[in-house]
Amino acid sequence: MSLSMARLEAETPEPGDVPVEKSAAIVGKSPTQIALGRLRKDKTAVVCIAVLVVVIALAVLAPVITSILDIHERREPGSLNAAEWTDQFGYPVTGPPYYGFDPNHPLGISPKEANDNLARLLYGVRNSLFIGAVVAFSALLIGTTIGLAAGFSRGWLDRILSFVIDLFLAFPFFFFAMALSPIIGNAFSQNDVGLAVASFIGLIIFLIIFSWMSLARLVRGQVISLREREFILAAEVIGVPMRRVLFKELLPNLVAPLVVWFSVAVPTAVALEVALTLLGLGVSGTPTLGLLVQEARGYWDTYPLYLWTPVGAVVVITLALNLLGDSVRDAFDPKTRR
Amino acid sequence: MFGYIVRRLMTAFLVVVLVSMVTFTLFFKGPSDPASALCEETGGRCTAAELNSIREQMGLNDGLVVNYSRFVKGLFVDREMYYQGEQMCEAPCFGISYGSRQPVTPQFVEKWPATVSLAVGAVLLYVIIGMTLGSLAARFRGSFFDRAVVGVATVITAVPYYVLALVAWIVLVLQLSIFPETGYHPFTDSPVLWASGLLLPWVVLAFAYAPANMRYMRGYMVESLGEDYIRTARAKGMSQQGVVFKHGLRAAIVPMTTIVGLEFAVLLAGTVFTEFLFEIDGIGWWSINSLGNPIDFPVLNITGTAAAVLIVLGNLIVDLLYAVLDPRVRLA
Numbered sequence: 001m002s003l004s005m006a007r008l009e010a011e012t013p014e015p016g017d018v019p020v021e022k023s024a025a026i027v028g029k030s031p032t033q034i035a036l037g038r039l040r041k042d043k044t045a046v047v048c049i050a051v052l053v054v055v056i057a058l059a060v061l062a063p064v065i066t067s068i069l070d071i072h073e074r075r076e077p078g079s080l081n082a083a084e085w086t087d088q089f090g091y092p093v094t095g096p097p098y099y100g101f102d103p104n105h106p107l108g109i110s111p112k113e114a115n116d117n118l119a120r121l122l123y124g125v126r127n128s129l130f131i132g133a134v135v136a137f138s139a140l141l142i143g144t145t146i147g148l149a150a151g152f153s154r155g156w157l158d159r160i161l162s163f164v165i166d167l168f169l170a171f172p173f174f175f176f177a178m179a180l181s182p183i184i185g186n187a188f189s190q191n192d193v194g195l196a197v198a199s200f201i202g203l204i205i206f207l208i209i210f211s212w213m214s215l216a217r218l219v220r221g222q223v224i225s226l227r228e229r230e231f232i233l234a235a236e237v238i239g240v241p242m243r244r245v246l247f248k249e250l251l252p253n254l255v256a257p258l259v260v261w262f263s264v265a266v267p268t269a270v271a272l273e274v275a276l277t278l279l280g281l282g283v284s285g286t287p288t289l290g291l292l293v294q295e296a297r298g299y300w301d302t303y304p305l306y307l308w309t310p311v312g313a314v315v316v317i318t319l320a321l322n323l324l325g326d327s328v329r330d331a332f333d334p335k336t337r338r
Numbered sequence: 339m340f341g342y343i344v345r346r347l348m349t350a351f352l353v354v355v356l357v358s359m360v361t362f363t364l365f366f367k368g369p370s371d372p373a374s375a376l377c378e379e380t381g382g383r384c385t386a387a388e389l390n391s392i393r394e395q396m397g398l399n400d401g402l403v404v405n406y407s408r409f410v411k412g413l414f415v416d417r418e419m420y421y422q423g424e425q426m427c428e429a430p431c432f433g434i435s436y437g438s439r440q441p442v443t444p445q446f447v448e449k450w451p452a453t454v455s456l457a458v459g460a461v462l463l464y465v466i467i468g469m470t471l472g473s474l475a476a477r478f479r480g481s482f483f484d485r486a487v488v489g490v491a492t493v494i495t496a497v498p499y500y501v502l503a504l505v506a507w508i509v510l511v512l513q514l515s516i517f518p519e520t521g522y523h524p525f526t527d528s529p530v531l532w533a534s535g536l537l538l539p540w541v542v543l544a545f546a547y548a549p550a551n552m553r554y555m556r557g558y559m560v561e562s563l564g565e566d567y568i569r570t571a572r573a574k575g576m577s578q579q580g581v582v583f584k585h586g587l588r589a590a591i592v593p594m595t596t597i598v599g600l601e602f603a604v605l606l607a608g609t610v611f612t613e614f615l616f617e618i619d620g621i622g623w624w625s626i627n628s629l630g631n632p633i634d635f636p637v638l639n640i641t642g643t644a645a646a647v648l649i650v651l652g653n654l655i656v657d658l659l660y661a662v663l664d665p666r667v668r669l670a
Contacts, residue, residue: 163349170353171360172645174610178629178638180364271498278500279614279626293504300508307508314501322496 031332032255038331045327051320059126066123071105071116097303107309111299120287121309125317127200128289131273132321135207136265143212144258147219148246152227162220168213174279180206181281196285203282207269215261219254226253256332263328267321274314289314343658350650357646358639362409365635366402372421372436373398375632395420409433432643433636437628442636446621446644452522453620456612457605459536460543465598468548472555473590477582479560488556491549499546503615506542517541520616539616543609547601554597555590562589592663596656603652607645 029037039045058065066072091098092109107117150161180202226232227250235245270289276282277290284291292310299306373393377384393399397408397420411417412431419427419441421434427441435442471491475484494502510517517538523531562568563586571581613622625641628634 166349167353167356170646170650171357172607172642172649174625176361176642178625181629183364267496271500274498275500275611278504279611280629293501297504300512311501311505315497318498318501319493319496323492326492326496 032259035256035259035328035331039327042327042331044323045331048320048324048327051316052324055125055317055320056129058122059129062119062122062126066116066119069106069118071119091303097305108303108305110295110306111303117306117309120292121313124287124289124292124310125313127283127286128270128273128317131200131204131207131288132266132270134204135211135269136262138208139212139215139265140258140262142208143215143261144219144254146212147216148223148250150216151220151223152246152250158220161216165213165216165220168210171210173210174281176210177206177276177279177281181276192285196283199283200286200288203273203276207272211265211269211272215258215265218257218261222254222257223250226250260325260329260332263325264322267318267325270314270321271318289317339661343654346654346657350654353650354643354646358643359406361639361642362406363402365633365638366405372396372632372635375436376421432640435628435636436632436634437637442640445624445637446640449619449621449624451524452618453609453613453622454606455522455525455532455536456539456543456609456618456620457602459540460547460605460609461598461602463540464544464548464551467544468551469555469591469594471548472552473559473582473587475552475556476559476563476586476590479563484556487552491552494545494549495553500611502546503542503612506538506545507615511538520618522618522620536618539612539618542616543605543612551594551597551601555594558590558593559586562586565589592660595659595663599656599659600649600652603648606652607641607648 091111092114097108105116105118107121109116110120146161146165150158150165181199232245232249235249240249273282273288274290274293277288278294278297280294282288282290289310293307293314296303296307296310373396374384374389377389377392390399397405408417409432412419412427412433414429416429417427417431419425419431419434421436421439425434425439425441427434428443430443432442432446434440435445438445471487475487478484507520511520518534520538521535523535525532563582568581568585571585576584609620610622610626612618613620614626617623621641621644625638628637
């Protein structure tokens with residue numbers, strides 16, 4: 001007894017550099033807490049979170065910032081004519097690319113329409129992040145529900161749901177985008193504001209429809225292996241109602257894969273919006289990162305700043321989101337340590 | 339095994355049929371209205387009666403089910419189609435393009451080689467790069483080389499491919515003119531032009547796909563190098579090279595075939611964005627260009643169906659290949 005005590009004492013580090021609370025009592029930690037602790041020690045993750053906090057703050061505060069700086073995403077029709085601000089070739093008569101820095105428009109104004117670039121960038125980031133968050137969250141709900149249902153119900157329901165998942169996976173994504181975008185375009189061809197809103201909502205719905213399948217598969221697989229475990233069988237045996245088994249026993253075990261999936265789904269949705277809009281299949285009228293890049297694509301030689309600011313924003317945001325996603329996966333799954 | 343293949347083929351067939359039905363319905367009920375476009379071409383004297391007669395001639399008044407069954411029949415039997423006069427549409431008939439006014443099947447056959455060239459070149463390039471770097475990183479795990487390769491790969495995969503391709507095109511072709519103008523020239527015309535026109539798309543696709551493949555390869559290789567039989571091989575005095583390449587690499591290649599196979603199927607189905615950006619006249623660009631007014635549904639129909647078939651078949655072939663390569667896998 002005394003010998004083992006002595007060995008224990010020898011193994012514990014000298015007091016002094018150890019906080020008192022830790023040696024006092026062993027505090028139980030949930031797997032989520034452990035993962036969050038790992039995340040806090042990950043330098044990449046901390047940097048990414050810092051970047052994202054700034055970006056999200058800019059996005060959320062976009063209306064406030066633009067009103068403080070007195071810049072506008074869209075010129076009020078009638079208040080100032082766009083023609084007054086652009087020359088005969090459509091280039092702005094103030095600020096870059098030809099006239100140096102203009103304090104009223106920090107990033108210059110756009111050719112032809114003469115809108116403020118900074119305001120459009122802020123709203124673009126705001127709208128793109130909104131798309132990413134809404135799509136990822138909705139797909140999370142749909143994917144989890146279908147995956148749980150398929151995994152937990154043995155038999156015909158599982159078979160039908162699995163077939164539906166495979167079916168959606170086989171649908172050629174881009175060809176459906178091509179099919180659906182003109183439908184929305186034609187329906188609102190007479191109405192610019194309507195088209196802007198409709199294409200924005202249409203894009204979100206389209207992305208949701210095509211992003212839940214991987215999660216549904218993942219959840220189904222997890223549930224199939226979990227439902228045979230002792231704690232689920234025990235819960236069923238003592239007569240715990242099905243809803244409680246699903247939400248209190250199964251779901252907590254799925255937190256890690258769900259968090260990991262979500263952290264990857266957000267940047268994926270943001271990147272897909274950029275892709276579709278670049279091809280002319282996504283939004284029109286509502287500024288998003290994709291639309292900003294798409295509009296500026298032809299100005300690479302005459303107005304580089306106009307092109308490179310949205311491209312830079314896309315790179316920074318997707319890089320930060322994706323690297324954070326990688327760190328989250330490493331934190332939640334100790335097996336994939338780099 | 340045989341029963342498994344039959345069952346998988348049946349499911350695959352069902353999926354393709356459903357995809358085709360949904361696409362057809364979407365367009366038939368939706369935006370593609372070739373009749374009114376034709377009607378307006380008559381010189382702005384389009385009347386309701388005239389529109390109706392054109393619709394009647396094209397068979398558009400007959401409803402969805404009749405039209406779809408005509409389409410299915412046309413896949414197997416030559417079919418007379420009306421588009422500004424009668425046209426013969428030969429056996430696998432996907433309709434007559436509203437743009438070029440020719441049957442789309444021969445056009446598809448004509449344009450597919452560009453897409454295939456693009457896909458094959460890119461896959462070869464990135465598989466070689468990705469697998470080499472991945473296995474080397476696993477072999478020298480934890481070294482500076484390993485960390486550098488993994489770090490660079492992580493950053494590249496985190497940036498969307500579309501942005502990478504756009505930046506590469508603007509900087510390398512337009513600004514610095516390092517790479518020759520991109521485009522497709524048939525290999526039989528001039529192999530040099532063929533290769534030079536596809537060089538940058540290959541490099542960009544490889545640059546975008548190699549890092550992910552490198553990371554998968556590294557992961558599988560690290561796993562296989564940790565197996566007991568590797569220790570056995572080392573213990574019996576096998577050379578380091580032999581252990582890594584004969585035992586480690588072979589085991590890691592098996593799961594890689596799944597990933598590469600599926601990526602290849604997707605690439606063959608048309609790399610829409612790459613072809614669009616680099617102006618390669620393949621089926622991806624063809625489909626994007628078919629989105630005029632009216633939307634060229636026969637073009638989208640054949641490219642979309644081809645994509646669905648390729649993806650479904652790719653899945654099946656990969657699963658079968660897996661069973662051949664890995665004797666532990668039993669298909670039932």
